[in-house]
Structure formats: C-alpha cells, structure tokens
Amino acid sequence: MSHQAKMIVDKDFVISRIDDRIYGSFIEHLGRAVYGGIYEPGHPAADERGFRKDVLSLIQTLRVPIIRYPGGNFVSGYDWKDGIGPKDQRPSRLELAWRTVEPNQFGLNEFVEWSRTAGTNVMWAINLGTHGVDEARNIVEYANHVSGSYWSDLRISHGYRQPHAIKTWCLGNEMDGPWQIGAKTAVEYGRVAAESAKVMKWVDPSIELVACGSSGKGMATYPEWEATVLDHTYEHVEFLSLHSYYGNHDNDTATFLGRSLEMEDFIRSVVATCDYMKAKKRSNKKMQLSFDEWNVWFHSNDADKKIEPWQIAPPQLEDVYTMEDALVVGCLLIALLKNSDRVRMACLAQLVNVIAPIMTENGGQAWAQTIFYPYMHASVYGRGQALVPLVQSPKYDTKDITDIPYLESIAVYDEQAMEVTIFAVNRDLTNSLPLEVDLRSFGACDILEHIVLQNDNLKATNTASEPNRVTPKMTGNATADGSKINATLGKASWNVIRVRLH
Incomplete structure (x- = not known):
C-alpha cells in the first residue's frame, strides 16, 4: 500500500450518539490531587472556600462533564462521615492505601460545591472494602434525600438544605486487587454489591450504578471476575467498570503508540462477557461500560518508591508527560469514541497533579501538561454522533503488536453546529502522511481550522x-474540495480538522 491514508465517513453510519460523560475525569484523595491541587486555602488564587481559581479555570476549559471521587484505592478504607460537619471536629486518619495522613478538611459537601463551581457532575464511589450495605444506604440518604430523616436532616444541619442529587455511583473500587483494603472474591463482591445496589435504589430510584470489573485485564481472574460479578448484579446496575494504564517502560515508541489497539481489544472482550451474561439472564438490558480509569502512567514509579510514609499530601504519582504521551492519549481517546456505543462513561485518571493533565505548584502557578490538549480537543469538539471510520492506511508491526495503522482517526458529527470534526493521529515517527477524507453524504463543506x-x-x-513548550498550533494545511478533505499529517502528530457544512 502506498504511504497515504484514506477515510470515508457517512452520516447514516453512526456508532452512537456520544454520551458526554465519556470525557469524564477522576479526583482521588491521593498525593496532591486535592490538597495543593483543587483545594489550597491561603493560595493567592484561592477563593474564600479554598478552591484554586487558576485550576478551576483550566478545568472549565476542558469542559469535564463528570468527575469520579473520592477514589480509587483510597475509598476502600474511607469513612465518608470523617469529611462532613465542622472542619475543626474532623479527625485525621492514617490512610493505608497510599500510606499518608488524611486530614479530612475536604469531603463530600466540599466536593459537591467545588464540582458545581467547576461546571461538572459527581460520580461518587462508595466504600465496599471496610464498609458495606448499611453505609451504602446512609450516604445516599445524606446526599440525595430531601429532608425528614436522620441523614438528610444532618446534611441540612451542615448548611446544605437542598439535596446534592448525585446521580452516578460506583460500587467500590478494584475489589479483586490484593492491594485493596477489604479485597474480595468475585462471589463476595458480587453479593455485597448487589445488596448495596438494592438499598441505594430503594432510597433513590433515580440513581445509576457502576459495578467493579477487573482492576486490569492482566488479573488472573479476568474475565471470570466480570461474569461472576454480573451474575449477581446484572439487574441491579447500569454499568461495569474497566481500568487500564499504559506506559513506555522499554522506550519503544512505535509499540507505545499502538497500545490503543490493546484498549479496543480489552473493551471488546468485556462487551462479549457482558453480552454472554445478558443471554444467560434472558435479560432485555444491555450492560454499558464505564472506563473509569485510563491514562498513561509510568514516569513517576521510581520516585514514588522514595517517598517517606505518613505525610499529608506528598507529591505522589506526579508523571511529567511528554509529546509522545500526548499522542498515545489522543489514540486512546479515539479508541473510546470508536467504542462509544458501549463505553458510555470514561474517566481520565486523574485530573490534577496525580497522573494528570493539569499540574500545580503549592503556593505557585498551575499549567497544562502535554496530554491536556488532546483531552481538551476531544471534550470540546467531540460532542455529537461518532461516525463509523472506514479507514485505509499503511500499517507497521512491532515485537508486541502487529498491523498497527499509521493513521488512527475518527469523525464526530455535531448536527446543531453543522460541523464535522476529524480527530487524527499520524503514528509514523519519520514521515508525514497524506490523508483524504471523503464526506460524500454531507455535501460541500469548508475548513474551519486544522489544529496540530x-x-x-x-x-x-x-x-x-x-x-x-508543547502547545497546539493552527499550522495544519487541510483543504476542502466539495465533500473531500485533503491534509498532510505531520510525522508523530495529533490533528483536529474542523469542517463546516453548508
């Protein structure tokens, strides 16, 4: 095949109407994600509540639709009651998941208030490690019941008359992992998750629930874990979670850029397991997926081993991301969009300081890492319908992955704005890639911009x-001729081609 790529997209060939929550993120009580990240009283940019306005501004630029909180591994040992009520009466606790001290100066009510300020919604994870069914119903009552009961009236006494109306809840976190506080077998977890789901929905029938899938596809119990958990929870939950992180430990960039193919394979195998359980249950429900932890994560592994335990908010998991990482994140975002008929929610893990697109200095500035930009572009311009990408592209092989297309791409159709946005990565490390996109069903069009x-x-x-140092530029050369788009994608580049329809 010649070294050029072609893509055909048709407005009638729709993968899905994208659920905006696919662009979600994650804040855990880990490292400086909360303290020194989103919350730093006394910082020059902090408001009267201690919320850093410089960080809020960056998050608002990303248009993050939903944020998972408060963990992560942290949640399996967390008592949410420690983080409510007067701050001077809140206890400090040894936090065993990350071996720090948790001062509990920021909790449920603060996070809801912060989320509203940031323009996002809450995905709350409950503790099914050291807690169980009783705590599950109590926290929903505290957060969502109007008034007239113990927990709802306690919330009101804390200054929050209106219910928080948290609509999305995770039933624990990575409960198959031996590193997890209160780790469980699939049967143990399936039973407590099902019973917790029942009472949570009895308190508030409007909520949606996410059951824990495997903490990674490398677990010995995968995918049997998924099948067993769903056997217990299928009719009680709306989503099953997936978690996966990617790294370049061998400094093999060509392979690293192909890891999104593994993400797609992981998604397809979980979908197959879900659909097997649908058949087994004779159910009419189609289980959806929440890929609620995904990112590049490997840079900080050695540094994290040297951190002294029992500090408050030490600099943990502070990966400094490269241009190469931004390309991988772009490919992973495209992989999620290509599977958006089943991946309805996803969370880039995490949002600030901890393996994050946003970094801060305590008392100092905040800035965008390289991976901020593909995430921002997808979130801002990737709303609407994901269209089936019919791609012809030259391919390459590595020692770990074969048939990696140089072009990774998808198009999103925004009917209201009358725009099509093409997201494209050229994986070729040495050569530019000519690209022709045929929008034959859309008629004539113009190029709004080609971001590189x-x-x-x-x-x-x-x-x-x-x-x-690494920021997007309006240097792309995309042109339109009728319904055909032609562009040259630079070597190792992330591209956003925005097309206006006539």
Whole structure:
C-alpha cells in the first residue's frame, strides 16, 4: 500500500450518539490531587472556600462533564462521615492505601460545591472494602434525600438544605486487587454489591450504578471476575467498570503508540462477557461500560518508591508527560469514541497533579501538561454522533503488536453546529502522511481550522518554567474540495480538522 491514508465517513453510519460523560475525569484523595491541587486555602488564587481559581479555570476549559471521587484505592478504607460537619471536629486518619495522613478538611459537601463551581457532575464511589450495605444506604440518604430523616436532616444541619442529587455511583473500587483494603472474591463482591445496589435504589430510584470489573485485564481472574460479578448484579446496575494504564517502560515508541489497539481489544472482550451474561439472564438490558480509569502512567514509579510514609499530601504519582504521551492519549481517546456505543462513561485518571493533565505548584502557578490538549480537543469538539471510520492506511508491526495503522482517526458529527470534526493521529515517527477524507453524504463543506500538536522532540514536556513548550498550533494545511478533505499529517502528530457544512 502506498504511504497515504484514506477515510470515508457517512452520516447514516453512526456508532452512537456520544454520551458526554465519556470525557469524564477522576479526583482521588491521593498525593496532591486535592490538597495543593483543587483545594489550597491561603493560595493567592484561592477563593474564600479554598478552591484554586487558576485550576478551576483550566478545568472549565476542558469542559469535564463528570468527575469520579473520592477514589480509587483510597475509598476502600474511607469513612465518608470523617469529611462532613465542622472542619475543626474532623479527625485525621492514617490512610493505608497510599500510606499518608488524611486530614479530612475536604469531603463530600466540599466536593459537591467545588464540582458545581467547576461546571461538572459527581460520580461518587462508595466504600465496599471496610464498609458495606448499611453505609451504602446512609450516604445516599445524606446526599440525595430531601429532608425528614436522620441523614438528610444532618446534611441540612451542615448548611446544605437542598439535596446534592448525585446521580452516578460506583460500587467500590478494584475489589479483586490484593492491594485493596477489604479485597474480595468475585462471589463476595458480587453479593455485597448487589445488596448495596438494592438499598441505594430503594432510597433513590433515580440513581445509576457502576459495578467493579477487573482492576486490569492482566488479573488472573479476568474475565471470570466480570461474569461472576454480573451474575449477581446484572439487574441491579447500569454499568461495569474497566481500568487500564499504559506506559513506555522499554522506550519503544512505535509499540507505545499502538497500545490503543490493546484498549479496543480489552473493551471488546468485556462487551462479549457482558453480552454472554445478558443471554444467560434472558435479560432485555444491555450492560454499558464505564472506563473509569485510563491514562498513561509510568514516569513517576521510581520516585514514588522514595517517598517517606505518613505525610499529608506528598507529591505522589506526579508523571511529567511528554509529546509522545500526548499522542498515545489522543489514540486512546479515539479508541473510546470508536467504542462509544458501549463505553458510555470514561474517566481520565486523574485530573490534577496525580497522573494528570493539569499540574500545580503549592503556593505557585498551575499549567497544562502535554496530554491536556488532546483531552481538551476531544471534550470540546467531540460532542455529537461518532461516525463509523472506514479507514485505509499503511500499517507497521512491532515485537508486541502487529498491523498497527499509521493513521488512527475518527469523525464526530455535531448536527446543531453543522460541523464535522476529524480527530487524527499520524503514528509514523519519520514521515508525514497524506490523508483524504471523503464526506460524500454531507455535501460541500469548508475548513474551519486544522489544529496540530507536534514537537520534533517526542520527549518534550511542559514544566513550571516552560509551560508552553508543547502547545497546539493552527499550522495544519487541510483543504476542502466539495465533500473531500485533503491534509498532510505531520510525522508523530495529533490533528483536529474542523469542517463546516453548508
């Protein structure tokens, strides 16, 4: 095949109407995600509640629709009652998941208030490690019941008359992991998750629930875990979770850029397991997926081993992301969109400081990491219908993955704005890639802009001293001729081609 790529998209060939929650994120009580991240009283940019306005501004730019909180591994040892009520009466606790001290100065009510300020919604994870059914119903009553009961009246006494109306809840976190506080077998977890789901929905029938899938496809019990858990929970939950992180430990960029193919394979295998259980249950319900932890994560592994335990908010999991990582995140976002008929929610893990698109200095500035930009572009311009991408592209092989297309791409159709946005990564590390996109069913069109994220140094990063070293530029050369788009994608580049329809 010649070294050029073609893609055909048709407005009648729709993968899905994208659920905006696919662009969600995650804040855990881990490292400086909360303290020194979103919350830092006394910071020059903090408001009267201690919320950092510089961080809020960056998050608002991302248009994050939903944020999972408060964990993560943290949640399996967390008592949510420690984080409510007068701050001077809240206890400090040893936090065993990450071996820190949790001061509990930021909790449920603060997070709901912060989320509303940020323009996002809450996905709350409950503790099914050290807690169980009783706590599950109590927290829903505290958060969502109007008044006239113990827990709802306690919320009102804390200054929140209106219910928080949290609509999305996770039933624990990675309960198959031996690192998890209160880890469980699939049967043990399936039973407590089903019983918790029942009482939570008896308190508030309007909520949606996410059951824990495997903490990764490398677990010895995968995918038997999924099948067993769903055997117990299928009729009680709306979503099953997936978690996966990707790294370049061997400094093999070509393979690293192909990891999104593994993400797609993981999604398809979980879908197959869900649909097997649908058949087994003779159910009419189609189980949806919540890919509520995904990202690149490997840079900080060695540094994290050197951190002294029992500090408050030490700098844990602070990956500094490269241009190369931004390309991988772009490919992973496209993979999610290509499977958006079943992946209805997803959470880039995490949002601030901890393996995050946003970094801060305590008392200092905040800035966007390289991965901020593909995430922002997808969230802002990727609303609407995901269209089936019929792609012809040259391919390459690596020692781990074969048949990796140089072009990774998808198109999103926004009917209201009368726009089509093409997201495209050129995985070729040495050559540009000519691309032709045939929008034959849309008629004549014009190019609004062709945004490019590229840097000749794939290890280039954004730092406090150089926060704009890797940033998108309007340097693309896309042109329109009738319903055909032609562009040259630079080597190792992330591209956003926005097309206006006539």
